[in-house]
Amino acid sequence: MRRRFVIEAVMVATYGQLLVPNRPVDYVIPYSTIMELYDMKEGAEPVMDDPEDDRHVKTKIAELIEFFQDPLNKKKIERALQVPWRESSPLILNENVSFIVMNALDNAQFGEFFDPIETEQILTAGRLQIPLLTDQLELQDRIIEAEAPVQIYDIEDFEFAVEEGISEQDWQTSRDL
Template structure:
């Protein structure tokens, strides 16, 4: 049975273990987070504390951008962009890993408590009935404090999240 998580595209570039899970996983990725990859790649700011790690992550971001730009993958993504909240056909990114791109929209549902990408993650999680996977402790804390109707896992708990029985 395939596990489904909602996450940002950059998480797939930063955390390589997400692409080689022990069981099949589908990641639902809001389209705006793919656009964010371009910004992060072009940015002069360091994403990681260590220079070697930063160069590695930027290389992985570039590889992910290139992969999403391949004609078949681009066609799948473009298909989802025709209708709000539509999902692309699955894009394989590993032996047991796929990405589905969702054409999310920031509807300001959560006001100023969450930024636009966080809002899209929350709404995608609700629509897909799938937990969010993130490394942003502050986001996890705000979700819990707000008692939002979504599950959220820290990336450090990814293996644990895979073991939780699906409902």
Template sequence: MSRQFVTEAVMVAIYGQLLTSPAPVEYIVPYTSLLELYEFQDSAEPLMDNPMDDQHVKRKVSELISYFEEPLNQKKIRRALQMPWAKSLPILFDANTSLIVINAVDTAHYGEYFDPIETELVLTAQREALPILTDQLDWIHRIIEASVPVHVYDIDDFDFAVDDPMFNNP
């Protein structure tokens, strides 16, 4: 069975190792983070400090957007948008990697600590009882500071996270 993580779509675009995991993984991604990809694609603001890395990441963001816009994937995503907290069927990247889009609902429960997408990620992680995977150390610190009952992995610990027995699926 796949190891599951809650994450943002941009993490999947930026970190190629997430799509080439040797073990089966499934990413649960709030729909609003898919929409954020379009903002990143069109933004003049760099995503990465190095200009070559930034070009590469923006190319990967565009590729991911194109993949989500393929008719079958688009149909899966649209079905998930029919009800709050509905999930799409898995969108496959390869034999070991898939992504599920969830129609998360920001209830402003953590509004004073997190932005709307961060709130959706936290609520999704709580609802699905899954860990969050991120590269945002400041957000990890805010999660800890706010005593939010979720488990969080830094992207640099991805290999450990995949093997962590605490969250192995039955």
């Protein structure tokens, strides 16, 4: 069974282990996070603190941009962008990884508690009823504090999330407590 996660595009470029899961995974990526890749690639501001890591991640960002610009993938993305909240057809990276681009829209539902990209991730996860995968501890804390109705996993728990995860029923039960 394929596992699905909402994730920012830069996380995929930053964490190589996400591209070699033990089981099939679909990453649902809000389109706005793909657009962020262009700024990160060209920007003078480092993505990573260590200069060598920064060069490596920027190379991976460039490769990911190239993947999304592949004519077939680009066509799938453009179709999804025609309608709000539409998912692209899967963009297949390898036998275990595919990307689905979501034309998510920030509706200011959470006010100023989250930035527009965070809001799109939360709304996408809630709309699709799938977990959000992130490395941002402060975002995780704010999601819990705001009682946003989404399940979140830290990147460090990726293998657990793919192998076992928390069932929808257990997650709902824990929310109701």
